[in-house]
Amino acid sequence: MLDITDDGHVRTLTLNRPDALNAFSEALYDATTRALLDAADEPEVSVVLITGTGRAFSAGTDLVEMQARTTDPDFQPGEYGFPGLVDALAAFPKPLVVAINGLGIGIGTTIIGFADLVFMSSQAKLKCPFTALGVAPEASSSFLMPALVGRQNAAWLLMSSEWVSADEAQRMGLVFAVCEPDDLMDEARRHADVLAAKPLASLMAVKETMVRPIAEQVRAAKEAEAAWFMKLMGGNDNARALAEFTKKD
Structure with missing residues (x-):
C-alpha cells in the first residue's frame, strides 16, 4: 500500500495501490500520514520524495469509500484520514519533493501546494474534479493554488x-520540471540528493521562514473548505456523481 525506502538522507514514499490507481483509502491516508510524521522526526532523513506506482500518481480519495461515508452508518474513518494527511503536509518541516508519474486527481494534484519541488512525467496529467463531484476544494488549495499559479x-x-x-502544468507554474517517463525518478532523485547534501538545520530554516508567513491563510482556507465540503457532501449533486462512479465499477 505504501512502500518506504531510504537511500542516503532521502526517504522515498511510494503509493502502491496500482489496481485502484493509488487512490487514498482511509488506510493509505493513515499510512502516509504516519510516514510523514516519522520522517519529520528522523534526524537521518533530510528530504522526502513522494511518487506512485503504475499508471497513476494518485486518483485522489477512494470514491467508493467516499460514498460509504455518506451512506453507511457503520463506516469507520481512519485514525488520521484526509484531514490528518493535510495537517502533516502543512507541518512537514523538511524539503518535500513530489514526482508525478501518472494521473494525479484530487489530492493527487492539490498535494502540489505543499511541495517544495514537483517533477512530472510528460505523459502524466492532472485534474481537480471538485465541481464534477459537487463538492468544494480541499487541502487549502483555494489559497495555495492562486498563490502558486495566479x-x-x-x-x-x-x-x-x-x-x-x-506542458500546461509547467506553463501555469504547477511543476518545476517535466521529464520523459523513464527519466522522471532519476531527475527527481538528483535534485533531492542536492538538497539532502546540505545541512538539515539550514534546510529547515529556509522552509520554516518560507512557510510561516502563510500558515494562517493555509489554516483558514482548510477550515473554510472543510465547512463547505460538509455542507455539499451527500447533497444531490454529490450523491448523483458518486452513484454514477460506483455504477461504472
Missing part, C-alpha cells in the same frame, strides 16, 4: 474539472 489559472484548475497536461 487567480485565473487556479480558477480554471479548481472550477473546470478538466484535465491539465504536463
Whole structure:
C-alpha cells in the first residue's frame, strides 16, 4: 500500500495501490500520514520524495469509500484520514519533493501546494474534479493554488474539472520540471540528493521562514473548505456523481 525506502538522507514514499490507481483509502491516508510524521522526526532523513506506482500518481480519495461515508452508518474513518494527511503536509518541516508519474486527481494534484519541488512525467496529467463531484476544494488549495499559479489559472484548475497536461502544468507554474517517463525518478532523485547534501538545520530554516508567513491563510482556507465540503457532501449533486462512479465499477 505504501512502500518506504531510504537511500542516503532521502526517504522515498511510494503509493502502491496500482489496481485502484493509488487512490487514498482511509488506510493509505493513515499510512502516509504516519510516514510523514516519522520522517519529520528522523534526524537521518533530510528530504522526502513522494511518487506512485503504475499508471497513476494518485486518483485522489477512494470514491467508493467516499460514498460509504455518506451512506453507511457503520463506516469507520481512519485514525488520521484526509484531514490528518493535510495537517502533516502543512507541518512537514523538511524539503518535500513530489514526482508525478501518472494521473494525479484530487489530492493527487492539490498535494502540489505543499511541495517544495514537483517533477512530472510528460505523459502524466492532472485534474481537480471538485465541481464534477459537487463538492468544494480541499487541502487549502483555494489559497495555495492562486498563490502558486495566479487567480485565473487556479480558477480554471479548481472550477473546470478538466484535465491539465504536463506542458500546461509547467506553463501555469504547477511543476518545476517535466521529464520523459523513464527519466522522471532519476531527475527527481538528483535534485533531492542536492538538497539532502546540505545541512538539515539550514534546510529547515529556509522552509520554516518560507512557510510561516502563510500558515494562517493555509489554516483558514482548510477550515473554510472543510465547512463547505460538509455542507455539499451527500447533497444531490454529490450523491448523483458518486452513484454514477460506483455504477461504472
